[in-house]
Amino acid sequence: SQQGEEDPQALSIQEGExxxxxxxxxxxxxxLQWYRQNSGRGLVHLILIRSNERxxxxxxxxxxxxxxxxxSSLLITASRAADTASYFCxxxxxxxxxxxxxxxxxxxxx
Amino acid sequence: DVKVTQSSRYLVKRTGEKVFLECVQDMDHxxxxxxxxxxxxxxxxxxxSYDVKMKEKxxxxxxxxxxxxxxxxxxxxxxxxxxxxxxxxxxxSSASTGPNEKLFFGSGTQLSVL
Numbered sequence: 001s002q003q004g005e006e007d008p009q010a011l012s013i014q015e016g017e018x019x020x021x022x023x024x025x026x027x028x029x030x031x032l033q034w035y036r037q038n039s040g041r042g043l044v045h046l047i048l049i050r051s052n053e054r055x056x057x058x059x060x061x062x063x064x065x066x067x068x069x070x071x072s073s074l075l076i077t078a079s080r081a082a083d084t085a086s087y088f089c090x091x092x093x094x095x096x097x098x099x100x101x102x103x104x105x106x107x108x109x110x
Numbered sequence: 111d112v113k114v115t116q117s118s119r120y121l122v123k124r125t126g127e128k129v130f131l132e133c134v135q136d137m138d139h140x141x142x143x144x145x146x147x148x149x150x151x152x153x154x155x156x157x158x159s160y161d162v163k164m165k166e167k168x169x170x171x172x173x174x175x176x177x178x179x180x181x182x183x184x185x186x187x188x189x190x191x192x193x194x195x196x197x198x199x200x201x202x203s204s205a206s207t208g209p210n211e212k213l214f215f216g217s218g219t220q221l222s223v224l
Contacts, residue, residue: 033212042114042200042215043153088152097168098154098213 004046005101006089012107019076021104023089024069030092032065032072037103046074046087076106084108113137116201116216123223129188131219133201142184142207143213144168144176147198159184160207191223 007022023032026028035043049056049065049072056063062075073099076083086105112220117132135142141160145168147152155168157176165176175196177185184203198220202213 035213038197040218040220041218043202043213044215045212048212097155097158098153100154102150102152 006087006104008104009102010105010107012109013079015081015110016106017079019040019079019108021074021081021087021106023034023072023074023101025072025089025091026070027091029067032063033098034061034063034072034089035088035090037088038078039085043088079106079108081108081110112157114198114201114203114214114216116219118219119217121219121221123188123191125192125223127188127191129221129223131188131199131201131221132187133184133186133216135184135203135214136182137200137205137214138181139203139214140181141204141211142178143202144174144184144186144205145200145202146170146195147200147218149162153200156186164207191221193223194214195220195221196223 005024013019031048033048034046036046037043047058047063049063060077065072084107086103088103090100093099114135123129143158144156147153154170156174157168159165159175162181175187198218200218201216204211204213
């Protein structure tokens with residue numbers, strides 16, 4: 001079952017611009033995680049935000065969480081070609097297992 | 111850094127074959143997972159394991175089995191491969207069970223069943 005739903009499904013921007021992706025979920029959560037997947041590879045953990053946090057930063061990444069709207073956003077500032085990837089949010093299901101959205105495919109044009 | 115190694119990047123098998131996908135992690139993680147990933151569907155959990163010789167069904171276990179004889183190794187078995195099992199298979203591990211654990215993934219195995 002899918003809980004996280006990313007929006008948009010695909011995003012294409014110029015290098016240097018900021019990229020924003022959104023994730024909505026349905027039930028209460030303890031935390032929300034964001035992962036990146038380069039084409040044909042495994043996923044890499046980017047950042048985890050707890051339910052009592054509203055914003056978190058890691059380098060060029062900024063994640064916000066709005067539990068009242070059951071949504072999160074991932075902002076990548078000053079995008080680079082290497083940021084081209086798919087981005088997934090994941091929330092916790094039963095037994096602490098993660099539930100994944102279908103992802104946002106981000107393309108950075110040079 | 112944690113390393114999760116999947117034995118094959120690409121596999122091509124025939125319908126009805128028995129297929130073994132191997133995964134090894136080198137950080138003494140308690141938990142290991144097998145997912146499949148299909149376009150537009152995100153990741154779906156097949157099986158997971160909290161400990162040696164222990165296994166739990168995920169969301170889509172039908173047609174699959176697993177084996178965890180050693181802590182570092184988690185194998186996914188397709189008893190009789192079918193074309194609808196053509197997919198990307200991802201192995202992952204985590205240090206322990208809890209609400210704030212992150213997963214470490216292998217590079218994936220793209221399996222084609224002809």
